[in-house]
Amino acid sequence: MTEDSLRAELVERCRELDARGLNRGASGNLSARWGEVMLITPSAVAYGDLRPEMIARMPLAGDGTWEGPLKPSSEWRFHRDILRARPEVGAVVHTHATYSTILAIARRSIPAIHYMIAAFGASEIPCCDYARYGTAELSEAILRVLGRLNGCLMANHGMLTVGPDLTRATWLAFELEALAQQYWHVLQIGGGHVLPEAEIAEVARDFASYGVQARKAD
Structure with missing residues (x-):
């Protein structure tokens, strides 16, 4: 994948999230690794207006420096740190x-209900402590609960997911x-019944053998 195609996919995924109601207007943000840099959606641009050339480019080793016509999302710090x-x-x-x-407003983690x-x-999908958007404190709170997991809730804010690529993270x-x-x-x-940890561990082993097909498991 070229950098241009990755930029185009970021725009496509933003519009998919918007169309399916997970984000609205300019809420939320997406990033993708490109070698030693991070490509991230810009600040305050509605997804319907987003174009590949608007995506900001940030060195992963940097401390907030960026390239592009528009400044990166105010949430760039936790993207970079993850x-x-x-x-x-x-x-x-x-x-x-x-x-x-x-659930993030209620500060409830999601147990194994499915x-x-x-x-x-x-x-369990945990909920991290609250910190103001864009701060180092928020990034630290996310990293504490995320660990090796693929997603978490963010208190009084929203949620995030991670994956090896945009397809998986969006799914x-x-x-x-x-x-x-x-x-x-x-x-x-x-309330309902929560599945035991042993059952979830068994499902996780099955998912590992499915590879890409795990994305469509019934």
């Missing part, structure tokens, strides 16, 4: 999806929002 800390991660997706954000939680690497964002919606509805009827 990509620095996790060499296997190639993309980060952050959204303000409705049900994920509801086996698809295994795609996130644990039997995980849709799955996280689906789990959040299921959990929210279960709470309305008094």
Whole structure:
């Protein structure tokens, strides 16, 4: 994949998230690794107006320096810090999806109410502590709970997912929002049954053998 094609995919994924209601207007942000740099969506640009040449370019080893016609998202710090800390991660997706954000406002982690939680690497999707957007404190809070997981909630803010590429990270964002919606509805009827850790571990082993097909598991 060339840098130009990766920029084009960032725009495509932004519009997909917008069309399916996980982000609205200019909310949320996406990034992708390109060698030693990070490509990240710009600040305050509606996805319908976004063009590949607007994507900002930031050195992963830098401290906020960037190239491009528009400044990067104000959330660039946690994108950079995740990509620095996790060499296997190639993309980060952050959204303000409705049900994920509801649970983040309530500061509720999502337990194993469905086996698809295994795609996130644990039997619970945690919620990090609150810190103001764009700050080093928020980045530190995210890294503390994310660890080796593929997603988390962000208190009073939204959610994020990570993956080896934009396809996987975006798919995980849709799955996280689906789990959040299921959990929210279960709470309305008094709660449900949570799957044991051993069951989730078994599903995770199955998913590992499915490869790409794990994205479409029923």
